[in-house]
Amino acid sequence: MADELDTLRTAGDEGPESLVAALWRSLQSVRTTIWVLPILAAATTIGAVVPQKRPTDYYDMVYGATWGRAVTALGFDNVYNSTWFIILVCVLLANLGACVARSFRRAARGHRGPAPETLAGKLTAGRGSGCWQTTARGEEVTGRLAAALRRTRYAVSEPEGAGDARWLMVRRWPLAHYGSIVTHLSIFAIAVGAVIGRLPWTSLDRHVGLVEGQVTPDEADGKLGVDIRLDDFRMDYYEGTDQPSLYESDIVLLSNGQEVAKGTSTVNKQVVYEGLALGQTSWGLAGVRLTVKDARGKQESVELALGQAPGPHGESMWGFTDQGAVAMLGEEGKAALAGMQFVPDTKTGSTYPKSPAVALQLVTGLGAGGEHETHDLGLLPQGEERKGGAYTVRFDDVVFTSTLSARRDPGLPLVWIGFIVVSLGMAVMFYVRPRTFLIEVEESADREAAEVRVAVAGREFEESDRRIIESACEARLAPMPAAGKRVDRRRESS
């Protein structure tokens, strides 16, 4: 019915179409959508299958020189940031926006329902219509119909119709006509939110490496807005296993040297300060912290650096690095402490630093003219101390590094709203059926009988509605007048 009216309104408007109009019409077409979607799906599949953002050599090695070059030349190595992918997404979004603009009028019409004056004399046979004849008076039938439909949770109004017929506007869930529009708009909102979240001048997405006990200053671009101090990093494990159950960093945020915020960041909990979210992502070992006490009781804190080194089976292991594994002791530098071996876990042999120990050598008697002496301190577990010459060395702690994700995403609220609305919109689109139909009750000339005509907006006529109407009218089904064949009974009788 609505489509027929649309046709009536646009008839005669045809003429030569400008390029802009043609482009706009293409954008408004679902056919454009259906072309773009598979291409986008194929492009996304390429991005999922081909490892992304690897060095060029990687693709040559994996796919061979020719195919490797083709992968990089076509941008398949970085699909989601490639120009052609972004253009594709933009076309889809433009299509989405144009389709929404086009559908809005239709949805509004469905919501409003057809106006009786536009339908006067036009309620004819077709999809979604019915016609009944009853021996009751028009006023009585109208009242019975309105009451019966209201009992079945329809909203019924009696608009002023055209001519002498009585009209009922019957609606249920009329706002559901907007379900499709709301859904499509929310997808648009999610996309816009995603774009806002990636704009370099509004967003931030980087990793910040921290070392226990040290302040990591903001980078040169000042985007972080704060310096970060890592006070402590902790790991915990499921009992009896090597599987970590917790990673957490106690951090302090500093601005111009002043503490502005602090908190504990874990994998599942971020520290948020003025839109900057800091979350735990990974960890490492920076070194071991030792306390060396000389014969006079003077204490000195020493740190020996750790790094990743290949293990006996080629695996990556924590160990002392060549540089940084030696520390000179005392101001005179007459002794030195050297890290020989780092054992992450002396109890179970785990690669996690659960119960660490260090093998150390202490060299004394360094300096001009002296004869140096090497003291092998053996394997020193954490928390224990050992004597070497005039020195006592204690293994205090391992020094962790912690990597935090630092993100500022101003598009996030829009994305969240989009998620909520798209979920609701889809539920409405698929499972809430908006129902709008018009009933025209026209009395016969002698006012002893009436004809009830029903037109449904854009939908099939429901069997349940048919039963309600037939029951209210106590009517028998009559053939609906065919298009163009309708007879105005009043005019005929007069």
Added chain:
Amino acid sequence: MSNEADVRTDTPAEADALAPERVDALTYRLVAMGFILLTLVIITGALWAQYTWHKWWSWDPKETSALVAWLVYLVYLHGRLLGWSKRLLAWIAVIGAVSVAFCYAGVNFLGGLHAYGAPTSSIAETARNAFQGMQSTEALLAKGFLVCYLGAFLLYLATAVLGSGRGDTPEAAQASRARLAWIGAVPVCLGFVLHTVGLITRAVQAGHLPFSSGYEYAASFAWAMVLIFLILQLRVRTPVIGAASMPFILLILAYGFLWFGDKGVSPLPVALQNKFWLHLHVAIAIISYAALILATATSAIYLVKSRGTAEPTEA
């Protein structure tokens, strides 16, 4: 989304349950349900990713493959709006199922944040030790439901092929098919009960729903498929639907038992510790995948039933 005529199954109960129009309507219902849930899978996944990985979208292979599946079903739904041939739509539903299978299993071969990892032993060895991680009761239950499902498939196949519904009238033939459907449905129901008890046992042991390993995920996924299949079977009482659906269920179970094997209860990785998101996201995922994979079974039936017939397209 689509016009309501597609969704409604006005066909009287006694008419042919496998009439192409009705099978197409069933496929649409499964796709619609699966698509909405797939949307929720992507949304809950994004929310969980923001919570745990601090970024709601990372173009991880799992995320992108879920997006691909979503796009394929968007083509299906928009094609339906445009009145595309229903055979073409059925083929798109099959492609959609391939994309879902890729999203479910394919990512294990691509790495990324969601991969359960490659098995550490050969398939034969994994098969030999498939029940090793289970307690004796659990293993018994698992063997029980496997036998039931396999038996049900063979019964469905036999009744679908041999007894295609005999009767003088279409109504009598349909009644005959409905009776035959029960022959396969009984072992499926029995297997489903054993399966449910098995999963509950595992959930009690683990302290969370069994979603944390490759085997557990497959077992839960297959359970969701059986659940939806049984609902489907109530609506379409014919063994054909069982013969078409059971292979997918068995395939998922084979993947879980033979590829991963059960290594018993293991603690949750740190990223999965939030049980709210774990339960919500994965529960929606398995139901979504199950509906979409079963839509392939109904699509296959449609393709066979509508072969060689002129089909109407939407106006």
